[in-house]
Amino acid sequence: MNNLKKIEYSLKKRKRQESRFKIYGLLGIATAVTFLCIILSSIVMEGKKAFLSTYIKLEVYFDPDIIYTNNDQKEEDIKFANFQKIIKNSLNSFFPEISDKDELRKLSNFISSSEEENLMKLVLKNKQLVGQKITLWLLASSKIDVINKNPDMELIAEEDRLISDLELNWLNEIRSANNIKSNFNKNFFVKADSTEPEQAGIWGSLVGSFFTLFITLILSFPIAVAAGVFLEELAPKNKFTDFIEVNINNLAAVPSIIFGLLGLAIFLNVMHLPRSAPIVGGMVLALMTLPTIIIATRASLKAVPPSIREAAIGLGATKFQTVTHHVLPLSLPGILTGTIIGMSQALGESAPLLMIGMVAFIVDVPGSFLDSSTVLPVQIYLWKSTAARGFVELTAAGVMVLLSFLILMNGIAVFIRQKFEKKW
Amino acid sequence: MTEKIKIKSKNVNVYYGQKKALDKINLEIPTNKVTALIGPSGCGKSTFLRCINRMNDTIDICRIEGKIIVDEEDIYSTEVDPVLLRAKIGMVFQKPNPFPKSIFDNVAYGPKIHGIVNSDDELEELVIYSLKKAGLFGEVKDRLNDTGTSLSGGQQQRLCIARAIAISPQIILMDEPCSALDPIATAIIEELIDELAKNFTIVIVTHSMQQAARVSQQTAFFHMGSLIEVGHTDQIFSTPSQKKTQDYITGKIG
Numbered sequence: 001m002n003n004l005k006k007i008e009y010s011l012k013k014r015k016r017q018e019s020r021f022k023i024y025g026l027l028g029i030a031t032a033v034t035f036l037c038i039i040l041s042s043i044v045m046e047g048k049k050a051f052l053s054t055y056i057k058l059e060v061y062f063d064p065d066i067i068y069t070n071n072d073q074k075e076e077d078i079k080f081a082n083f084q085k086i087i088k089n090s091l092n093s094f095f096p097e098i099s100d101k102d103e104l105r106k107l108s109n110f111i112s113s114s115e116e117e118n119l120m121k122l123v124l125k126n127k128q129l130v131g132q133k134i135t136l137w138l139l140a141s142s143k144i145d146v147i148n149k150n151p152d153m154e155l156i157a158e159e160d161r162l163i164s165d166l167e168l169n170w171l172n173e174i175r176s177a178n179n180i181k182s183n184f185n186k187n188f189f190v191k192a193d194s195t196e197p198e199q200a201g202i203w204g205s206l207v208g209s210f211f212t213l214f215i216t217l218i219l220s221f222p223i224a225v226a227a228g229v230f231l232e233e234l235a236p237k238n239k240f241t242d243f244i245e246v247n248i249n250n251l252a253a254v255p256s257i258i259f260g261l262l263g264l265a266i267f268l269n270v271m272h273l274p275r276s277a278p279i280v281g282g283m284v285l286a287l288m289t290l291p292t293i294i295i296a297t298r299a300s301l302k303a304v305p306p307s308i309r310e311a312a313i314g315l316g317a318t319k320f321q322t323v324t325h326h327v328l329p330l331s332l333p334g335i336l337t338g339t340i341i342g343m344s345q346a347l348g349e350s351a352p353l354l355m356i357g358m359v360a361f362i363v364d365v366p367g368s369f370l371d372s373s374t375v376l377p378v379q380i381y382l383w384k385s386t387a388a389r390g391f392v393e394l395t396a397a398g399v400m401v402l403l404s405f406l407i408l409m410n411g412i413a414v415f416i417r418q419k420f421e422k423k424w
Numbered sequence: 425m426t427e428k429i430k431i432k433s434k435n436v437n438v439y440y441g442q443k444k445a446l447d448k449i450n451l452e453i454p455t456n457k458v459t460a461l462i463g464p465s466g467c468g469k470s471t472f473l474r475c476i477n478r479m480n481d482t483i484d485i486c487r488i489e490g491k492i493i494v495d496e497e498d499i500y501s502t503e504v505d506p507v508l509l510r511a512k513i514g515m516v517f518q519k520p521n522p523f524p525k526s527i528f529d530n531v532a533y534g535p536k537i538h539g540i541v542n543s544d545d546e547l548e549e550l551v552i553y554s555l556k557k558a559g560l561f562g563e564v565k566d567r568l569n570d571t572g573t574s575l576s577g578g579q580q581q582r583l584c585i586a587r588a589i590a591i592s593p594q595i596i597l598m599d600e601p602c603s604a605l606d607p608i609a610t611a612i613i614e615e616l617i618d619e620l621a622k623n624f625t626i627v628i629v630t631h632s633m634q635q636a637a638r639v640s641q642q643t644a645f646f647h648m649g650s651l652i653e654v655g656h657t658d659q660i661f662s663t664p665s666q667k668k669t670q671d672y673i674t675g676k677i678g
């Protein structure tokens with residue numbers, strides 16, 4: 001009876017311990033979730049603004065005197081016509097009272113410079129427009145866009161504000177005429193980088209990331225799986241393979257920037273591959289991803305129960321057949337999961353790519369593995385370090401795009417694991 | 425004994441690293457008979473069994489001395505390819521280990537890798553024949569595409585037997601094939617062993633004295649790495665010549 005009393009007493013203590021531990025755990029999770037929510041919500045609050053851009057409605061008069069300067073009405077004329085003047089005149093016709101040159105220049109800055117080219121293309125497509133007056137929604141410049149999306153910025157003192165009181169008055173006049181609207185920001189999804197925030201897009205770096213990761217995948221996956229299978233299944237166990245094994249594990253812990261330095265020294269300086277190109281970025285990231293996939297491969301090969309190997313070997317399968325017919329297919333879900341995790345690491349990686357010049361300002365969407373390009377995280381870094389206010393929102397939106405891809409990739413990894421992993 | 429001898433071991437010693445697991449085993453196993461290996465846990469029954477199809481080659485630290493002669497040929501001589509040897513000597517393991525593939529593919533795997541069959545029809549015939557031989561066909565004939573792991577334990581074990589006989593080996597090694605099964609499944613397998621003994625030489629490790637008595641014609645008693653006694657099963661269980669054997673079968677050691 002005495003023993004039972006003791007046990008009862010200690011049980012109370014053990015239970016208290018357990019509930020205390022539970023509380024610590026819950027507290028930890030709550031803190032993590034809170035911080036995550038704060039970060040995510042601040043990113044989303046800021047970033048969602050970038051998905052809209054501001055448009056201003058104007059009566060645009062395609063003045064033949066401005067477009068056809070040479071009287072022979074050739075296409076060449078249209079291409080070199082002064083569409084800036086046409087936009088300025090359109091604005092001027094909305095504000096007829098303005099005549100001061102300086103003020104007119106300020107006024108014409110309301111509209112994004114990209115609209116000059118758009119109007120030119122419009123006229124090229126339809127020459128009938130010359131001499132006509134039509135109503136168009138034109139993309140506003142970034143500073144107007146920022147003020148329009150952030151009404152609280154109007155309250156800032158004039159000297160700290162993006163636009164002057166005069167410009168703000170004009171903006172309010174446009175507003176009261178209902179000539180302003182917010183619409184989906186298409187540029188963000190189809191353009192590459194630009195000096196003007198309203199014309200900058202994520203697509204260029206997305207394509208760059210895609211090219212880079214493609215190279216990473218086709219290099220690292222076969223090499224790593226072959227290496228993992230060899231080390232785990234076929235290699236003799238001796239000092240040499242032990243040494244390799246230890247070093248692969250060490251390699252996984254090497255800071256990624258070291259791989260960038262290696263790439264700079266070998267791929268650029270010795271092999272003279274092009275700078276800033278996805279092919280080199282992909283090779284550098286492949287080096288970085290190799291140990292991750294090798295370790296994942298070996299772990300999932302190890303997880304295949306020995307009874308399956310014995311069954312195959314007992315039937316007279318060779319070692320190689322045992323591996324390729326049974327062990328490898330069974331470990332494939334694990335290998336793929338590891339690969340995707342390695343890939344999403346590579347997707348978020350920026351430091352090694354800075355070393356090989358993928359940090360350049362690139363306005364064209366890359367068309368091949370050899371074109372100069374940048375990648376998502378580097379683009380975010382570039383925008384973050386640019387002064388213009390419009391890039392603040394783009395930075396957050398870029399983070400949202402990057403996060404979506406990471407979540408998508410990890411979701412696929414989870415799906416594969418759930419769906420294809422065999423239970424024993 | 426006047427029977428034809430299928431397997432003959434001569435002074436077999438087995439070491440795991442420094443540890444000696446088998447000591448000077450001399451044992452003759454007759455053709456198309458069932459030989460039972462009995463003895464307390466850890467005495468080296470599995471080790472001996474795995475020497476016969478060179479399964480121990482897959483264990484790095486395992487080292488074998490002496491000779492094992494199958495059909496007049498020393499299987500540890502350098503001319504013998506262990507892969508070929510294992511095609512001739514099938515094995516059924518303690519825990520049923522079907523491949524996580526369909527029932528059909530489980531049985532078809534051996535014939536496929538050895539190139540035994542020439543056509544799909546022939547393969548199907550062979551699979552059905554093997555499943556029938558293993559007494560499983562009736563239960564699975566409508567679900568040959570289900571995975572092997574979806575069967576019950578006893579069915580899985582018979583599937584493993586079907587898989588082993590599909591490559592028509594001459595010898596079948598069984599390492600406690602019924603230890604994971606209930607009495608009814610065990611009875612089915614024991615019947616099957618009787619049936620198989622007409623065409624195959626069978627070596628079976630078992631912990632159950634009754635099973636050894638029921639299925640085998642010859643029994644070998646191992647103890648601490650040594651072969652203590654071997655003889656006709658009836659004789660071993662009725663009038664063992666060694667005291668240790670007597671003690672073991674009466675439950676005094678083990």
Ligand SMILES: Nc1ncnc2c1ncn2[C@@H]1O[C@H](COP(=O)(O)OP(=O)(O)OP(=O)(O)O)[C@@H](O)[C@H]1O
Pocket residue numbers: 440445463464465466467468469470471472483
């Ligand atoms: N892979 C191995 N590595 C090291 N030692 C082993 C290995 N396999 C078996 N042994 C040792 O060899 C001896 C014989 O083992 P074995 O598996 O042959 O026994 P057994 O008679 O089959 O026992 P059980 O009836 O419990 O299966 C044991 O002492 C065991 O510890």
Ligand SMILES: [Mg+2]
Pocket residue numbers: 469470471599629
């Ligand atoms: Mg055993």
